[in-house]
Amino acid sequence: MNAMKPSSFLVPAVRWDREGQRHVDLGAVLNLAWPMFLNSALQAVLNLTDTWFVSRISTEATAAVGAIFFLVMMCLFVVGGVGLGIQTLVAQAYGAGQRDQAARVTWAALWLSLATTPLCGLFAALSFPILHPFGLASGIETQALAFWGPRLWGGPFSVALWALTGFFNGISQPRITLLIMAITAIGNVFFNALCINVFGLGVAGAAYGTTLAQLLGVIVGLAIFLGPTFQRSFETRQHWRSKAKDFLKVIHMGVPTGLFPAVDVIGFALFQMMMSKLGAIDGAATQLVMMLTSIGYLPSIGIGMAGTTLVGQSIGAGDREWAMKLGNRTILIAMAYMGGLGLIFAWLGPAMLAGFIDPLDPNGPATLALASGLLWVAAGYQLFDAINLVCAFCLRGAGDVRVPTVWLLLASWLFFLPLTHALSFASGEGYVNFLPQYGWGALGGWIAALIYILLLAVMLFARWRSGAWKRISI
Numbered sequence: 001m002n003a004m005k006p007s008s009f010l011v012p013a014v015r016w017d018r019e020g021q022r023h024v025d026l027g028a029v030l031n032l033a034w035p036m037f038l039n040s041a042l043q044a045v046l047n048l049t050d051t052w053f054v055s056r057i058s059t060e061a062t063a064a065v066g067a068i069f070f071l072v073m074m075c076l077f078v079v080g081g082v083g084l085g086i087q088t089l090v091a092q093a094y095g096a097g098q099r100d101q102a103a104r105v106t107w108a109a110l111w112l113s114l115a116t117t118p119l120c121g122l123f124a125a126l127s128f129p130i131l132h133p134f135g136l137a138s139g140i141e142t143q144a145l146a147f148w149g150p151r152l153w154g155g156p157f158s159v160a161l162w163a164l165t166g167f168f169n170g171i172s173q174p175r176i177t178l179l180i181m182a183i184t185a186i187g188n189v190f191f192n193a194l195c196i197n198v199f200g201l202g203v204a205g206a207a208y209g210t211t212l213a214q215l216l217g218v219i220v221g222l223a224i225f226l227g228p229t230f231q232r233s234f235e236t237r238q239h240w241r242s243k244a245k246d247f248l249k250v251i252h253m254g255v256p257t258g259l260f261p262a263v264d265v266i267g268f269a270l271f272q273m274m275m276s277k278l279g280a281i282d283g284a285a286t287q288l289v290m291m292l293t294s295i296g297y298l299p300s301i302g303i304g305m306a307g308t309t310l311v312g313q314s315i316g317a318g319d320r321e322w323a324m325k326l327g328n329r330t331i332l333i334a335m336a337y338m339g340g341l342g343l344i345f346a347w348l349g350p351a352m353l354a355g356f357i358d359p360l361d362p363n364g365p366a367t368l369a370l371a372s373g374l375l376w377v378a379a380g381y382q383l384f385d386a387i388n389l390v391c392a393f394c395l396r397g398a399g400d401v402r403v404p405t406v407w408l409l410l411a412s413w414l415f416f417l418p419l420t421h422a423l424s425f426a427s428g429e430g431y432v433n434f435l436p437q438y439g440w441g442a443l444g445g446w447i448a449a450l451i452y453i454l455l456l457a458v459m460l461f462a463r464w465r466s467g468a469w470k471r472i473s474i
Contacts, residue, residue, distance in 0.1 A: 285371035
Protein backbone atom coordinates (compact mmCIF):
# COMPACT_ATOMS: atom_id res chain seq x y z
CA MET A 1 0.00 0.00 0.00
CA ASN A 2 1.30 3.46 -0.89
CA ALA A 3 2.21 5.65 2.04
CA MET A 4 -0.17 8.58 2.45
CA LYS A 5 -0.11 11.63 4.65
CA PRO A 6 -2.40 11.34 7.70
CA SER A 7 -4.43 14.28 6.42
CA SER A 8 -5.29 12.27 3.30
CA PHE A 9 -7.61 10.14 5.41
CA LEU A 10 -9.48 13.24 6.59
CA VAL A 11 -10.27 14.84 3.26
CA PRO A 12 -13.82 14.44 1.90
CA ALA A 13 -15.18 12.19 -0.84
CA VAL A 14 -12.35 9.61 -0.85
CA ARG A 15 -12.74 6.05 -2.14
CA TRP A 16 -9.83 3.62 -1.63
CA ASP A 17 -9.17 0.71 -3.97
CA ARG A 18 -7.51 -2.58 -3.03
CA GLU A 19 -4.06 -1.29 -3.97
CA GLY A 20 -4.36 1.62 -1.55
CA GLN A 21 -4.91 4.19 -4.29
CA ARG A 22 -7.49 6.85 -3.61
CA HIS A 23 -10.13 7.98 -6.07
CA VAL A 24 -12.90 10.55 -6.04
CA ASP A 25 -16.02 9.01 -4.52
CA LEU A 26 -18.63 10.32 -6.95
CA GLY A 27 -21.42 9.08 -4.71
CA ALA A 28 -20.09 11.18 -1.82
CA VAL A 29 -19.79 14.24 -4.07
CA LEU A 30 -23.35 13.82 -5.30
CA ASN A 31 -24.59 13.14 -1.77
CA LEU A 32 -23.23 16.53 -0.74
CA ALA A 33 -24.23 18.29 -3.95
CA TRP A 34 -27.85 17.27 -4.38
CA PRO A 35 -29.25 19.05 -1.29
CA MET A 36 -27.30 22.19 -2.28
CA PHE A 37 -28.60 21.73 -5.82
CA LEU A 38 -32.19 21.55 -4.56
CA ASN A 39 -31.57 24.43 -2.19
CA SER A 40 -30.46 26.67 -5.04
CA ALA A 41 -33.38 25.38 -7.10
CA LEU A 42 -35.63 26.69 -4.36
CA GLN A 43 -34.18 30.14 -5.05
CA ALA A 44 -35.41 29.68 -8.62
CA VAL A 45 -38.82 28.81 -7.15
CA LEU A 46 -38.71 32.04 -5.12
CA ASN A 47 -37.98 33.98 -8.32
CA LEU A 48 -40.75 32.15 -10.18
CA THR A 49 -43.16 32.91 -7.35
CA ASP A 50 -42.34 36.60 -7.35
CA THR A 51 -42.50 36.78 -11.16
CA TRP A 52 -45.87 35.04 -11.26
CA PHE A 53 -47.41 37.33 -8.65
CA VAL A 54 -45.94 40.44 -10.28
CA SER A 55 -47.05 39.32 -13.75
CA ARG A 56 -50.63 39.36 -12.49
CA ILE A 57 -50.25 43.11 -11.89
CA SER A 58 -49.09 44.27 -15.34
CA THR A 59 -46.42 44.01 -18.02
CA GLU A 60 -44.98 47.27 -16.67
CA ALA A 61 -44.64 45.73 -13.20
CA THR A 62 -42.85 42.69 -14.68
CA ALA A 63 -40.51 44.94 -16.68
CA ALA A 64 -39.85 47.09 -13.59
CA VAL A 65 -38.85 44.19 -11.35
CA GLY A 66 -36.76 42.78 -14.19
CA ALA A 67 -35.04 46.13 -14.69
CA ILE A 68 -33.89 46.42 -11.07
CA PHE A 69 -33.61 42.79 -9.95
CA PHE A 70 -29.86 42.55 -10.49
CA LEU A 71 -29.31 46.10 -9.25
CA VAL A 72 -31.03 45.17 -5.98
CA MET A 73 -28.89 42.04 -5.73
CA MET A 74 -25.77 44.10 -6.38
CA CYS A 75 -26.56 46.29 -3.35
CA LEU A 76 -27.19 43.21 -1.21
CA PHE A 77 -23.92 41.57 -2.31
CA VAL A 78 -21.93 44.74 -1.60
CA VAL A 79 -23.07 44.74 2.03
CA GLY A 80 -23.56 40.99 2.34
CA GLY A 81 -20.13 39.52 1.69
CA VAL A 82 -19.74 38.97 5.44
CA GLY A 83 -22.44 36.33 5.11
CA LEU A 84 -21.36 34.88 1.78
CA GLY A 85 -17.75 34.30 2.87
CA ILE A 86 -18.67 32.14 5.86
CA GLN A 87 -18.90 28.85 3.97
CA THR A 88 -15.20 29.01 3.04
CA LEU A 89 -14.07 29.88 6.57
CA VAL A 90 -16.25 27.20 8.15
CA ALA A 91 -15.23 24.53 5.61
CA GLN A 92 -11.53 25.11 6.16
CA ALA A 93 -11.95 25.21 9.96
CA TYR A 94 -14.01 22.02 9.86
CA GLY A 95 -11.46 20.27 7.62
CA ALA A 96 -8.77 21.20 10.14
CA GLY A 97 -10.86 19.86 13.05
CA GLN A 98 -11.37 23.35 14.59
CA ARG A 99 -15.08 23.24 15.37
CA ASP A 100 -14.95 26.07 17.89
CA GLN A 101 -13.50 28.32 15.18
CA ALA A 102 -16.35 27.39 12.83
CA ALA A 103 -18.87 28.53 15.45
CA ARG A 104 -16.98 31.74 16.26
CA VAL A 105 -16.73 33.01 12.68
CA THR A 106 -20.41 32.24 12.15
CA TRP A 107 -21.35 34.34 15.17
CA ALA A 108 -19.09 37.13 13.89
CA ALA A 109 -20.96 37.07 10.57
CA LEU A 110 -24.34 37.19 12.33
CA TRP A 111 -23.30 40.26 14.33
CA LEU A 112 -21.95 41.87 11.20
CA SER A 113 -25.25 41.19 9.41
CA LEU A 114 -26.92 43.48 11.94
CA ALA A 115 -24.28 46.09 11.21
CA THR A 116 -25.36 46.19 7.55
CA THR A 117 -28.70 47.80 8.51
CA PRO A 118 -27.54 51.43 8.08
CA LEU A 119 -26.01 50.67 4.67
CA CYS A 120 -29.16 48.89 3.50
CA GLY A 121 -31.22 51.85 4.72
CA LEU A 122 -28.94 54.23 2.80
CA PHE A 123 -29.40 52.24 -0.42
CA ALA A 124 -33.17 52.25 0.17
CA ALA A 125 -33.23 56.01 0.71
CA LEU A 126 -31.24 56.65 -2.48
CA SER A 127 -33.71 54.81 -4.72
CA PHE A 128 -34.64 57.79 -6.92
CA PRO A 129 -31.06 59.11 -7.46
CA ILE A 130 -29.91 55.58 -8.30
CA LEU A 131 -32.74 54.65 -10.68
CA HIS A 132 -33.76 57.90 -12.36
CA PRO A 133 -30.59 58.38 -14.46
CA PHE A 134 -31.36 55.14 -16.33
CA GLY A 135 -34.25 56.84 -18.11
CA LEU A 136 -36.89 54.18 -17.57
CA ALA A 137 -40.38 54.89 -18.85
CA SER A 138 -42.50 56.70 -16.27
CA GLY A 139 -44.77 53.73 -15.50
CA ILE A 140 -41.86 51.30 -15.22
CA GLU A 141 -39.86 53.67 -13.00
CA THR A 142 -42.82 54.17 -10.63
CA GLN A 143 -43.21 50.42 -10.18
CA ALA A 144 -39.45 49.97 -9.73
CA LEU A 145 -39.29 52.61 -6.99
CA ALA A 146 -42.17 50.93 -5.16
CA PHE A 147 -40.29 47.61 -5.12
CA TRP A 148 -36.84 49.00 -4.27
CA GLY A 149 -37.26 50.34 -0.74
CA PRO A 150 -38.93 47.43 1.07
CA ARG A 151 -36.60 44.93 -0.62
CA LEU A 152 -33.44 46.80 0.45
CA TRP A 153 -34.64 47.25 4.04
CA GLY A 154 -34.78 43.45 4.23
CA GLY A 155 -31.06 43.21 3.39
CA PRO A 156 -29.85 42.31 6.91
CA PHE A 157 -32.13 39.25 6.87
CA SER A 158 -30.57 38.16 3.55
CA VAL A 159 -27.06 38.50 4.99
CA ALA A 160 -27.92 36.60 8.19
CA LEU A 161 -29.56 33.84 6.14
CA TRP A 162 -26.42 33.54 3.98
CA ALA A 163 -24.28 33.25 7.12
CA LEU A 164 -26.42 30.53 8.71
CA THR A 165 -26.74 28.45 5.55
CA GLY A 166 -23.00 28.96 4.91
CA PHE A 167 -22.28 27.37 8.29
CA PHE A 168 -24.41 24.31 7.57
CA ASN A 169 -23.03 23.93 4.05
CA GLY A 170 -19.46 24.33 5.30
CA ILE A 171 -19.83 21.41 7.74
CA SER A 172 -21.41 19.16 5.06
CA GLN A 173 -24.95 19.47 6.42
CA PRO A 174 -26.72 20.84 3.33
CA ARG A 175 -29.96 19.04 4.18
CA ILE A 176 -30.47 21.52 7.00
CA THR A 177 -29.96 24.37 4.55
CA LEU A 178 -32.50 22.70 2.27
CA LEU A 179 -35.02 22.54 5.12
CA ILE A 180 -34.51 26.22 5.97
CA MET A 181 -34.90 27.31 2.36
CA ALA A 182 -37.96 25.10 1.81
CA ILE A 183 -39.66 26.81 4.73
CA THR A 184 -38.56 30.17 3.32
CA ALA A 185 -40.00 29.31 -0.11
CA ILE A 186 -43.35 28.28 1.37
CA GLY A 187 -43.38 31.45 3.43
CA ASN A 188 -42.68 33.49 0.30
CA VAL A 189 -45.83 32.19 -1.39
CA PHE A 190 -47.91 32.94 1.71
CA PHE A 191 -46.48 36.42 2.29
CA ASN A 192 -46.69 37.38 -1.40
CA ALA A 193 -50.35 36.42 -1.51
CA LEU A 194 -50.98 38.25 1.77
CA CYS A 195 -49.17 41.46 0.86
CA ILE A 196 -50.28 41.70 -2.80
CA ASN A 197 -53.76 40.20 -2.83
CA VAL A 198 -55.03 40.83 0.71
CA PHE A 199 -53.31 44.09 1.68
CA GLY A 200 -53.29 45.39 -1.91
CA LEU A 201 -49.69 46.62 -1.82
CA GLY A 202 -49.06 45.96 -5.50
CA VAL A 203 -45.49 45.45 -6.63
CA ALA A 204 -44.21 46.61 -3.22
CA GLY A 205 -46.05 43.62 -1.77
CA ALA A 206 -43.70 41.27 -3.61
CA ALA A 207 -40.74 42.95 -1.90
CA TYR A 208 -42.40 42.83 1.51
CA GLY A 209 -43.26 39.16 0.93
CA THR A 210 -39.64 38.25 0.19
CA THR A 211 -38.38 40.22 3.20
CA LEU A 212 -40.81 38.51 5.58
CA ALA A 213 -40.02 35.08 4.14
CA GLN A 214 -36.30 35.62 4.71
CA LEU A 215 -36.94 36.75 8.28
CA LEU A 216 -38.78 33.46 8.79
CA GLY A 217 -35.76 31.58 7.38
CA VAL A 218 -33.40 33.37 9.79
CA ILE A 219 -35.58 32.45 12.77
CA VAL A 220 -35.66 28.78 11.75
CA GLY A 221 -31.91 28.73 11.01
CA LEU A 222 -31.03 30.28 14.39
CA ALA A 223 -33.25 27.80 16.21
CA ILE A 224 -31.35 24.90 14.62
CA PHE A 225 -27.92 26.53 15.03
CA LEU A 226 -28.53 27.04 18.75
CA GLY A 227 -30.31 23.72 19.24
CA PRO A 228 -28.94 20.78 21.26
CA THR A 229 -27.36 18.96 18.28
CA PHE A 230 -24.99 21.75 17.31
CA GLN A 231 -24.53 22.87 20.88
CA ARG A 232 -23.03 19.46 21.63
CA SER A 233 -20.88 19.35 18.49
CA PHE A 234 -19.80 22.99 18.12
CA GLU A 235 -20.77 24.68 21.40
CA THR A 236 -22.70 27.28 19.40
CA ARG A 237 -24.14 28.96 22.51
CA GLN A 238 -20.72 29.49 24.08
CA HIS A 239 -19.03 31.32 21.19
CA TRP A 240 -21.43 34.23 20.66
CA ARG A 241 -18.84 36.67 22.05
CA SER A 242 -16.76 36.82 18.88
CA LYS A 243 -13.21 38.09 19.13
CA ALA A 244 -11.77 40.98 17.15
CA LYS A 245 -9.67 38.59 15.05
CA ASP A 246 -12.85 36.68 14.10
CA PHE A 247 -14.52 39.86 12.85
CA LEU A 248 -11.40 40.78 10.91
CA LYS A 249 -11.18 37.31 9.36
CA VAL A 250 -14.82 37.46 8.27
CA ILE A 251 -14.38 40.94 6.80
CA HIS A 252 -11.09 40.01 5.11
CA MET A 253 -12.70 37.02 3.42
CA GLY A 254 -16.20 38.44 3.07
CA VAL A 255 -15.59 41.78 1.35
CA PRO A 256 -13.98 40.35 -1.82
CA THR A 257 -16.37 37.39 -1.73
CA GLY A 258 -19.32 39.78 -1.83
CA LEU A 259 -17.72 42.05 -4.42
CA PHE A 260 -17.32 39.18 -6.91
CA PRO A 261 -21.06 38.54 -7.40
CA ALA A 262 -21.74 42.28 -6.95
CA VAL A 263 -19.52 43.08 -9.93
CA ASP A 264 -21.24 40.35 -11.95
CA VAL A 265 -24.79 41.35 -11.10
CA ILE A 266 -24.22 45.08 -11.61
CA GLY A 267 -23.23 44.18 -15.15
CA PHE A 268 -26.48 42.27 -15.59
CA ALA A 269 -28.40 44.99 -13.73
CA LEU A 270 -27.26 47.51 -16.33
CA PHE A 271 -27.93 44.91 -19.03
CA GLN A 272 -31.55 44.61 -17.90
CA MET A 273 -31.82 48.38 -17.55
CA MET A 274 -30.84 48.67 -21.20
CA MET A 275 -33.35 46.01 -22.19
CA SER A 276 -36.10 47.84 -20.28
CA LYS A 277 -35.12 51.16 -21.87
CA LEU A 278 -35.85 49.53 -25.23
CA GLY A 279 -39.49 49.25 -24.09
CA ALA A 280 -41.88 47.26 -21.92
CA ILE A 281 -41.95 44.30 -24.34
CA ASP A 282 -38.15 43.96 -24.54
CA GLY A 283 -37.85 44.42 -20.76
CA ALA A 284 -40.59 41.94 -19.90
CA ALA A 285 -39.30 39.35 -22.40
CA THR A 286 -35.80 39.64 -20.93
CA GLN A 287 -37.16 39.20 -17.40
CA LEU A 288 -39.11 36.09 -18.43
CA VAL A 289 -36.05 34.53 -20.07
CA MET A 290 -33.89 35.41 -17.05
CA MET A 291 -36.48 33.84 -14.78
CA LEU A 292 -36.66 30.63 -16.81
CA THR A 293 -32.90 30.21 -17.26
CA SER A 294 -32.50 30.66 -13.50
CA ILE A 295 -33.76 27.07 -13.33
CA GLY A 296 -30.40 26.23 -14.87
CA TYR A 297 -27.91 28.54 -13.25
CA LEU A 298 -29.32 28.68 -9.71
CA PRO A 299 -29.15 24.89 -9.15
CA SER A 300 -25.65 25.01 -10.66
CA ILE A 301 -24.76 27.47 -7.94
CA GLY A 302 -25.68 24.63 -5.57
CA ILE A 303 -23.21 22.37 -7.36
CA GLY A 304 -20.63 25.14 -7.11
CA MET A 305 -21.31 25.53 -3.39
CA ALA A 306 -20.60 21.83 -2.99
CA GLY A 307 -17.28 22.58 -4.71
CA THR A 308 -16.62 25.35 -2.17
CA THR A 309 -17.15 22.93 0.72
CA LEU A 310 -15.11 20.09 -0.81
CA VAL A 311 -12.21 22.35 -1.79
CA GLY A 312 -12.27 24.20 1.53
CA GLN A 313 -12.36 21.05 3.65
CA SER A 314 -9.53 19.49 1.62
CA ILE A 315 -7.38 22.59 2.08
CA GLY A 316 -8.20 22.65 5.79
CA ALA A 317 -7.00 19.05 5.96
CA GLY A 318 -3.77 20.07 4.22
CA ASP A 319 -4.29 18.38 0.83
CA ARG A 320 -4.48 20.89 -2.02
CA GLU A 321 -3.97 18.30 -4.77
CA TRP A 322 -7.11 16.52 -3.62
CA ALA A 323 -8.90 19.88 -3.66
CA MET A 324 -8.00 20.18 -7.35
CA LYS A 325 -9.44 16.74 -8.16
CA LEU A 326 -12.70 17.43 -6.34
CA GLY A 327 -13.04 20.83 -7.99
CA ASN A 328 -12.57 19.30 -11.45
CA ARG A 329 -15.28 16.74 -10.74
CA THR A 330 -17.85 19.33 -9.66
CA ILE A 331 -17.14 21.37 -12.81
CA LEU A 332 -17.90 18.33 -14.99
CA ILE A 333 -21.14 17.62 -13.11
CA ALA A 334 -22.35 21.19 -13.65
CA MET A 335 -21.44 21.11 -17.34
CA ALA A 336 -23.47 17.95 -17.89
CA TYR A 337 -26.49 19.42 -16.11
CA MET A 338 -26.55 22.87 -17.70
CA GLY A 339 -25.61 21.68 -21.16
CA GLY A 340 -28.54 19.27 -21.24
CA LEU A 341 -30.91 21.80 -19.74
CA GLY A 342 -30.01 24.37 -22.37
CA LEU A 343 -31.38 22.05 -25.06
CA ILE A 344 -34.59 21.54 -23.10
CA PHE A 345 -35.08 25.31 -22.72
CA ALA A 346 -34.68 25.89 -26.43
CA TRP A 347 -37.24 23.20 -27.25
CA LEU A 348 -39.87 23.52 -24.52
CA GLY A 349 -39.24 27.02 -23.22
CA PRO A 350 -41.98 28.85 -25.19
CA ALA A 351 -44.68 26.57 -23.78
CA MET A 352 -43.29 27.07 -20.27
CA LEU A 353 -43.26 30.86 -20.62
CA ALA A 354 -46.85 31.04 -21.83
CA GLY A 355 -48.09 30.51 -18.28
CA PHE A 356 -46.42 33.73 -17.19
CA ILE A 357 -48.23 35.90 -19.74
CA ASP A 358 -51.52 37.51 -18.76
CA PRO A 359 -53.94 36.60 -21.61
CA LEU A 360 -55.67 39.97 -21.19
CA ASP A 361 -52.47 41.99 -21.53
CA PRO A 362 -52.31 43.59 -25.01
CA ASN A 363 -48.52 43.29 -25.01
CA GLY A 364 -48.65 39.60 -24.08
CA PRO A 365 -48.37 37.98 -27.55
CA ALA A 366 -45.46 40.19 -28.62
CA THR A 367 -43.66 39.60 -25.34
CA LEU A 368 -44.04 35.81 -25.68
CA ALA A 369 -42.85 35.84 -29.29
CA LEU A 370 -39.72 37.82 -28.44
CA ALA A 371 -38.95 35.75 -25.34
CA SER A 372 -39.27 32.52 -27.35
CA GLY A 373 -36.60 33.73 -29.77
CA LEU A 374 -34.29 34.90 -27.00
CA LEU A 375 -34.40 31.45 -25.40
CA TRP A 376 -32.31 30.01 -28.23
CA VAL A 377 -29.50 32.46 -27.51
CA ALA A 378 -29.83 31.99 -23.74
CA ALA A 379 -29.71 28.21 -24.14
CA GLY A 380 -26.45 28.55 -26.03
CA TYR A 381 -24.48 29.87 -23.08
CA GLN A 382 -25.68 27.36 -20.48
CA LEU A 383 -22.63 25.14 -20.90
CA PHE A 384 -20.20 28.05 -20.55
CA ASP A 385 -22.13 29.45 -17.60
CA ALA A 386 -21.61 26.13 -15.79
CA ILE A 387 -17.83 26.47 -16.16
CA ASN A 388 -17.94 30.11 -15.11
CA LEU A 389 -20.07 29.51 -12.00
CA VAL A 390 -18.42 26.41 -10.60
CA CYS A 391 -14.85 27.59 -11.21
CA ALA A 392 -15.72 30.75 -9.25
CA PHE A 393 -17.07 28.72 -6.32
CA CYS A 394 -14.12 26.33 -6.27
CA LEU A 395 -11.75 29.31 -6.24
CA ARG A 396 -13.81 30.75 -3.38
CA GLY A 397 -13.31 27.53 -1.40
CA ALA A 398 -9.56 28.09 -1.75
CA GLY A 399 -9.87 31.73 -0.69
CA ASP A 400 -8.92 32.95 -4.19
CA VAL A 401 -11.39 35.78 -4.77
CA ARG A 402 -9.37 38.96 -5.37
CA VAL A 403 -7.79 38.24 -8.78
CA PRO A 404 -11.01 36.71 -10.22
CA THR A 405 -12.93 39.78 -9.01
CA VAL A 406 -10.56 42.13 -10.85
CA TRP A 407 -10.82 40.03 -14.01
CA LEU A 408 -14.60 40.01 -13.75
CA LEU A 409 -14.72 43.77 -13.31
CA LEU A 410 -12.61 44.36 -16.41
CA ALA A 411 -14.59 41.91 -18.55
CA SER A 412 -17.95 43.30 -17.44
CA TRP A 413 -17.30 47.04 -17.62
CA LEU A 414 -14.85 47.20 -20.51
CA PHE A 415 -16.37 44.50 -22.73
CA PHE A 416 -19.87 43.24 -21.83
CA LEU A 417 -21.63 46.55 -21.21
CA PRO A 418 -20.21 48.43 -24.22
CA LEU A 419 -20.97 45.46 -26.46
CA THR A 420 -24.54 45.22 -25.15
CA HIS A 421 -25.11 48.93 -25.79
CA ALA A 422 -23.66 48.72 -29.29
CA LEU A 423 -25.69 45.70 -30.36
CA SER A 424 -29.00 46.67 -28.70
CA PHE A 425 -29.64 50.32 -29.47
CA ALA A 426 -30.18 52.08 -32.76
CA SER A 427 -28.72 55.54 -33.31
CA GLY A 428 -30.09 58.04 -30.80
CA GLU A 429 -31.77 55.42 -28.59
CA GLY A 430 -29.02 54.61 -26.09
CA TYR A 431 -27.23 56.38 -23.26
CA VAL A 432 -24.09 57.44 -25.20
CA ASN A 433 -23.34 58.29 -28.81
CA PHE A 434 -19.63 57.49 -29.14
CA LEU A 435 -20.24 53.72 -29.55
CA PRO A 436 -21.44 52.12 -32.78
CA GLN A 437 -25.15 51.34 -32.57
CA TYR A 438 -26.59 48.46 -34.59
CA GLY A 439 -30.16 48.49 -33.27
CA TRP A 440 -30.72 44.73 -32.86
CA GLY A 441 -32.86 45.25 -29.77
CA ALA A 442 -33.06 42.62 -27.05
CA LEU A 443 -31.63 40.00 -29.43
CA GLY A 444 -28.43 42.02 -29.70
CA GLY A 445 -28.22 42.28 -25.92
CA TRP A 446 -28.50 38.55 -25.47
CA ILE A 447 -25.86 37.87 -28.12
CA ALA A 448 -23.53 40.16 -26.14
CA ALA A 449 -24.36 38.18 -22.97
CA LEU A 450 -23.47 34.91 -24.72
CA ILE A 451 -20.05 36.23 -25.79
CA TYR A 452 -19.40 37.63 -22.30
CA ILE A 453 -20.22 34.34 -20.54
CA LEU A 454 -17.89 32.48 -22.91
CA LEU A 455 -15.07 34.90 -22.10
CA LEU A 456 -15.62 34.54 -18.34
CA ALA A 457 -15.62 30.75 -18.60
CA VAL A 458 -12.24 30.77 -20.33
CA MET A 459 -10.72 33.21 -17.83
CA LEU A 460 -11.91 31.50 -14.64
CA PHE A 461 -11.14 27.99 -15.87
CA ALA A 462 -7.60 29.11 -16.71
CA ARG A 463 -7.25 30.55 -13.21
CA TRP A 464 -8.47 27.33 -11.59
CA ARG A 465 -6.24 25.08 -13.69
CA SER A 466 -3.19 27.29 -13.07
CA GLY A 467 -3.18 26.25 -9.41
CA ALA A 468 -2.24 29.77 -8.28
CA TRP A 469 -4.81 29.37 -5.46
CA LYS A 470 -2.62 26.66 -3.87
CA ARG A 471 -0.32 29.38 -2.54
CA ILE A 472 -3.11 31.30 -0.75
CA SER A 473 -3.54 31.12 3.03
CA ILE A 474 -6.50 32.63 4.90
